[in-house]
Amino acid sequence: MLKINHIAKTFNRGLITEKTALVDVDLQLNPGDFATVIGGNGAGKSTMLNAVAGVFSVDKGSIVIDGIDVTHLPEFKRAKYLGRVFQDPMTGTAATMNIEENMALAMRRGERRGLRWGISNMEREMYREQLHTLGLGLEDRMASKVGLLSGGQRQALTLLMAALRTPKLLLLDEHTAALDPKTAAKVLELSDRIIREQKLTALMITHNMQDAIDLGNRLIMMHEGRIVVDVAGEDKKKLTRADLLNLFERAAGQQLNSDKLLLS
């Protein structure tokens, strides 16, 4: 479903701030794969996700989504194939627009936007049902501005919007990191449910090692711009924290010393 062929990315080339974020990333996701991605700060997790989303173009390599080479497509054109949820709950929705207007925008992802009315009554009913499944009572607040919602509510809404038109690939970029633990757990459970129910192919970055182990059928660990661990299937099911640390040490040839990774 997703094929990342040896991509590399260096930011600010030639400047004093030059930073090589991706050295050589090669990854293939099969349809229905739900891969969790972990790694320390600066390992290149978000860069990889943003490269897939088309936030910037890569220096080398190619990106293919469901047989379509998107390497040179701008971000807004790739959006047709992607559902995205961001780390910052403010990023995924338009604060000054209603809940239903936000959903109507997501409903038209990848379609031509013409002079038809922006939202139909039939859609409204469908949105109401969808919002009901979140169990947050948002179905009764469809005319409220999204800016009035809490971070968790906004993230849940973004998730719903990302899956409204079944994406070929769902990209979750540490989407629970900015939430309090209880809300984070809820949003995570919701993500897992949506991915399983709709049989989505998904790539989820997390800072939480346990979440990475518990969720999905595949685990990817990144280090210094490369994928150093890739566990799938039965191995992934049996995986423990200790295994993971061992794997990392062997692959990266050094002790895992990212506090953030160890602490979480």
Added chain:
Amino acid sequence: MEIFKLFNALPGAISQGLIWGLMAIGVYITYRILDVSDLTVDGSIATGGAVAAMLIISGWNVWAALLAAFVVGMLCGLVTGVFHTFCGIPAILSGILTQLALYSVNLRILGGKANVALSVNKYDLLVSSRNARTLSLENPILVLTLFAICLIAVLYWFFGTELGCSLRATGANRAMARAQGINTDKNIVLSLMLANGIVALAGGLLAQFQGFADVSMGRGAIVIGLAAVIIGEVVFSKIFTNFGFKLLAVCIGAIMYYIVIQIVLWMGLNTNDLKLLTALVVAVFLATPHWRAKFFARRHKEKGGAGRA
């Protein structure tokens, strides 16, 4: 006796306010909906005035001339949009560049003269300050009110369409818009075109109303537009939540601005000091939310700190 002077001047002030209200709707589109401060308007309002005046003088129908002003205004917005999106120049600077360029362009349009007379005696104009106090169908207040209502209705419809919604999303959150497959660059250009088209249209009306087109008639237009937007919001934000009414509030804001101006002039303010006064008033209004946030943020922090301690 003095107060009659003020009353006498009010119809003219209201008409002028209505014209600037139309212009301020253009500013609202960029400043509020798109979240960009577009300084092109200082130039494009004069361009609209110049185009309309020259075409009417050369025998064009008033409506055709206004339509031409609208189209030329859109071209002005296109230039700023291309500077900003395709050339990567910051929005505010793009507007300044276009505005500066337009000064020369406007002189060209006016045939090398700084101003051109457009007398209501010689031409069949839509609005004229001469009719401001007459009770007839030609009264500019009536004509301009109808004009404003039509414009607001069209914009209300437009911003409710799929395309209009995508413009609003572009203004609200660029990253979100792109993630939903919206071409934000295209939308920024489109919004700037629409806004400047409306501003130039207002310029065409203004030239008719005042009886001449002047190359510097747009000086400080952005500030007057902002004043109208802000006054409208301060006065009506609690009452008007519907988009159409928000645009109406902008129009009323412009009228209030011109009435206040008329009052301070009546009270003896030197006309030369008007722009200074306007700038100061707008500066204070623009600063208010910042000050309020600062003040509330501090109080909030104190409270939060105590809670954590």
